[in-house]
Amino acid sequence: MDFCNTDKLVKYIKTEINKMAERKKQISPSIMCADFMNLEKCIRDFEKNGIEYIHVDIMDGHFVPNFTLGTDFCKALKKATNIPLDIHLMVENPEEKLGWFEFGEGDYVSVHYESTKHLQRVLSEIRKRGAKPMVAINPATPIDVLRWILPDIDAVLLMTVNPGFAGQKLVEQCLEKITELRSFLDSHGCENVEIEVDGNVSFENARRMSDAGADIFIAGTSSIFKAGVSMDDSVAKLREAIK
Ligand code: DX5
Ligand code: ZN
Numbered sequence: 001m002d003f004c005n006t007d008k009l010v011k012y013i014k015t016e017i018n019k020m021a022e023r024k025k026q027i028s029p030s031i032m033c034a035d036f037m038n039l040e041k042c043i044r045d046f047e048k049n050g051i052e053y054i055h056v057d058i059m060d061g062h063f064v065p066n067f068t069l070g071t072d073f074c075k076a077l078k079k080a081t082n083i084p085l086d087i088h089l090m091v092e093n094p095e096e097k098l099g100w101f102e103f104g105e106g107d108y109v110s111v112h113y114e115s116t117k118h119l120q121r122v123l124s125e126i127r128k129r130g131a132k133p134m135v136a137i138n139p140a141t142p143i144d145v146l147r148w149i150l151p152d153i154d155a156v157l158l159m160t161v162n163p164g165f166a167g168q169k170l171v172e173q174c175l176e177k178i179t180e181l182r183s184f185l186d187s188h189g190c191e192n193v194e195i196e197v198d199g200n201v202s203f204e205n206a207r208r209m210s211d212a213g214a215d216i217f218i219a220g221t222s223s224i225f226k227a228g229v230s231m232d233d234s235v236a237k238l239r240e241a242i243k
Contacts (some may be wrong), residue, residue, distance in 0.1 A: 011211060021191035024050035025242045028086045028196065031077070032068050033166050033225040034159045036120065043081050045231040053086035053108060053217050055198070060091040063115050064164035070146045071100045078102055086216075088136065088198070090163050091115060095122040103131045110134035110157045110196075123152040134196065137170040138162060143184050150190055155216065156181060160209070161199030170200040175212050177184055182213030202242045210242040217242055 031054050034042045054077060059068040071174055077085060084106040086116055091097055094111040095118050103109055109126045111169065126133040135149060136157035146156065158181060161168040178195060185193045196216035197209045206217050217238065219225070224234040 014171045014211070014213065017186075017191070023192065023194055023215045025210060025239075027224075027242075028053035028055040028216050028218050029224055030055045030057060030166065030198075030218050030220040032057045032073060033220040040080075042231070043077075043083075046083055047081060048142055049235040050220050050234070053082060053216065054083050055083070055088060057084045058087060059164065062092045063112065064090045071102075075102050075190070084108070084132075086110070086196075088157065089115070090136075095125065098125055098129075099120060103129065105130045107131045108134050108196075110136045110155075112136045112138070112142055112163075114138055120149055120152055122148060127152065136163075136184060136198075139177075141183050143177065144182070147188070150185075150188055153193060154186070155194040155196055157196045157198055158214075159199055160197050160201070160205075163198070168200060170202075170205050175208055178209055178212035178214050198200060203237055206238060207241040214242075222225060 029046060029051060034152060056074055057068045058070065059066045061067050074085060074087060083172060085103060086108040087101065088110050090112060092115055092123050094116055109131050111122050113119060123133040125136065132154040133152055134155040134157050135146060135153050136159060158174065158178060160170055160174040160221040178197065181195055195213060196218065198218040200222050201209065201217050201219060202222035206223065212215040219238055223238050224231060226234060
């Protein structure tokens with residue numbers, strides 16, 4: 001290790017801290033970006049490549065201006081594979097809709113801070129049902145809103161685009177926000193709380209996000225669902241970028 005090189009030294013220290021906190025870099029492909037005519041193959045490719053989670057975007061046309069996947073799709077996925085789900089609820093009043101979904105041990109379920117007046121209640125309900133609660137925040141939402149829900153979360157989903165659509169461009173200031181979020185969590189004794197990033201996680205951006213402290217990477221049209229690249233190659237390239 002070349003300790004005269006500040007960047008390398010910072011990266012080394014961050015890697016060691018991650019090891020101590022038992023966090024590891026993981027990939028969660030955004031299934032809404034898959035080829036729906038070939039979903040079975042896609043899922044088997046995930047399994048073959050040791051993919052850690054499947055990210056499922058649920059949109060209600062209110063919280064975000066789009067519709068995507070829903071309850072039956074999650075149910076079918078749970079039957080089709082043992083890979084844990086990473087359900088991203090982009091819906092108004094998630095506390096009213098949580099009961100519609102099947103999820104359990106090992107799955108992540110995220111709710112947006114901006115979507116409910118009863119955030120703590122809905123996060124604790126996710127935990128009660130055996131899954132891992134995650135809170136999602138939009139690019140403009142400050143980090144300190146998380147202060148009083150820290151005991152209720154296992155991860156923070158930091159949106160790096162405004163949610164609703166695949167194929168958007170990174171909101172650049174979110175890179176600094178990742179670094180700030182990692183220090184905020186560590187300074188409150190939450191070294192084990194993971195940071196997930198969602199939106200324009202390209203190979204290049206993934207490297208920068210990883211250096212800033214991200215742990216779980218939502219892989220969409222910017223990386224593993226890029227046309228013309230095999231799943232094996234793109235997952236290997238993404239793993240190389242985030243290690
Ligand atoms: C929204 C989605 C999108 C998308 C990510 O929550 O998760 O952000 O599928 O893929 P990109 O941004 O690479 O198209
Ligand atoms: Zn998402």
